[in-house]
Amino acid sequence: MPEIRVHGADDVGTARRQLLEYCRSLPFTMQELGQLAIIVTELATNLAKHASGGGVIRVETIGDRKGLILQSIDQGPGIPDVSLALLDGTPSTASLGGGLGAMRRLSDFFSLQSEPSGTVVTVKKWVEAIPTQRLTVGVYSRPHPEYGVSGEGFFVRQDAHRPTIALFDASGRGTIAYQNRLRMERTLWDLQGLSLLEIMGETHRQMTGEAERALFLAQVDYRQETLNYVGVGPIQAQLLIPEGYVPLKRTARWKGLDVSSLTLDQERWTAESILAVTTAGAVVDWEQLHYRSIKGGKPGQLCRQWVERWGRDDDEATILIARDER
Known part of the structure; x- marks a missing residue:
């Protein structure tokens, strides 16, 4: 699955279903799949609600089924105050998990870069192994x-x-x-x-x-x-x-x-x-x-x-x- 295209609100549910179907080949637990469902829903919702013309969510498997990288890319208009957007309780629209703050906590890696020309959100989620350490x-x-x-x-x-x-x-x-x-x-x-x-x-x-x-x-x-x-x-x-x-x-x-x-x-x-x-x-x-x-x-x-x-x-x-x- 190279990417998921999102143009409007109708694509949010489709994006979630496509990602979860793709993740069936990866050894994620049910809890992790639930977390990924929230993450991709938030990414798709932001593209549908805020990005001019929508955007894409690129999907990449890490190594030998060790995890997943999701990268949301749009063409603007950007986020005016990134620090404020990352705080809980300040989502600009209602969605499943509470916004960027929820995505950040549910991810093993989170990065956000935003300019007027566009925003890139990168999320990594590892397959949870039984810890030996x-x-x-x-x-x-x-x-x-x-x-x-x-x-x-x-x-x-x-x-x-x-x-x-x-x-x-x-x-x-x-x-x-x-x-x-x-x-x-x-x-x-x-x-x-x-x-x-x-x-x-x-x-x-x-x-x-x-x-x-x-x-x-x-x-x-x-x-x-x-x-x-x-x-x-x-x-x-x-x-x-x-x-x-x-x-x-x-x-x-x-x-x-x-x-x-x-x-x-x-x-x-x-x-x-x-x-x-x-x-x-x-x-x-x-x-x-x-x-x-x-x-x-x-x-x-x-x-x-x-x-x-x-x-x-x-x-x-x-x-x-x-x-x-x-």
């Missing part, structure tokens, strides 16, 4: 000694193929810090499905201001056996391996950041890899750590021990440890 994550956070709440937090999205991890400092003290933390957590959740660079850029746009914030984002890609990451602000991240540790790169400052200058960095990820991330309030002496004790210990307990040992007395501190359980 699962990322185990431990976190321990201690608030500032003068306050009972913290502006630091984390986000974990488990996925059989590409789990996502975030550790952040939303800035502030007391109630303001806690409110900033909740805001950043909501932002990270809403942006799931975008690439790490897109998530970083949009989070920076929504959380801009005078405060100096920090955010570290990472994904373990089990198919490629890589750790992909981007970090901004005073957060330290290390990749611990049997031979020692590898400091992970970051951009120093949140304020005044040019997000277009950011790049996605990468390290090799194996069954022996351990990711350790700390906020500025925890100054870990990495030379004193013994890999075997970290690999054998429980991540949550290790995080607490490290905060108690290396956390500054005059600041809040958070440590996250992630490793494979196979």
Whole structure:
């Protein structure tokens, strides 16, 4: 099936039926087929309602029946405010799944490029395999000694193929810090499905201001056996391996950041890899750590021990440890 043509509302149901018929040859579960039905309905509805003259949805199988790529292409007029369109609750027309935000969450990869000359939406959906790997994550956070709440937090999205991890400092003290933390957590959740660079850029746009914030984002890609990451602000991240540790790169400052200058960095990820991330309030002496004790210990307990040992007395501190359980 090279492409599905959509000219008007009558073609939406046809597009859904054609895609589901095509997917019968792929080992998708019933749940995944339901998700694909929502995705193609949203793509076709957008073409029928908003695109001048409709458009096409190109369909491509990934590898040896490992998944599906859907790409919607039209000739305009484009989306005036992409960020607004991606938020839940702001669809311009009623449809099955709630708009672009629903497509993004139901996809394993989502990309949107829009100009007055046309819009291209690309979606990838993998066939879900029984996971032989699962990322185990431990976190321990201690608030500032003068306050009972913290502006630091984390986000974990488990996925059989590409789990996502975030550790952040939303800035502030007391109630303001806690409110900033909740805001950043909501932002990270809403942006799931975008690439790490897109998530970083949009989070920076929504959380801009005078405060100096920090955010570290990472994904373990089990198919490629890589750790992909981007970090901004005073957060330290290390990749611990049997031979020692590898400091992970970051951009120093949140304020005044040019997000277009950011790049996605990468390290090799194996069954022996351990990711350790700390906020500025925890100054870990990495030379004193013994890999075997970290690999054998429980991540949550290790995080607490490290905060108690290396956390500054005059600041809040958070440590996250992630490793494979196979």
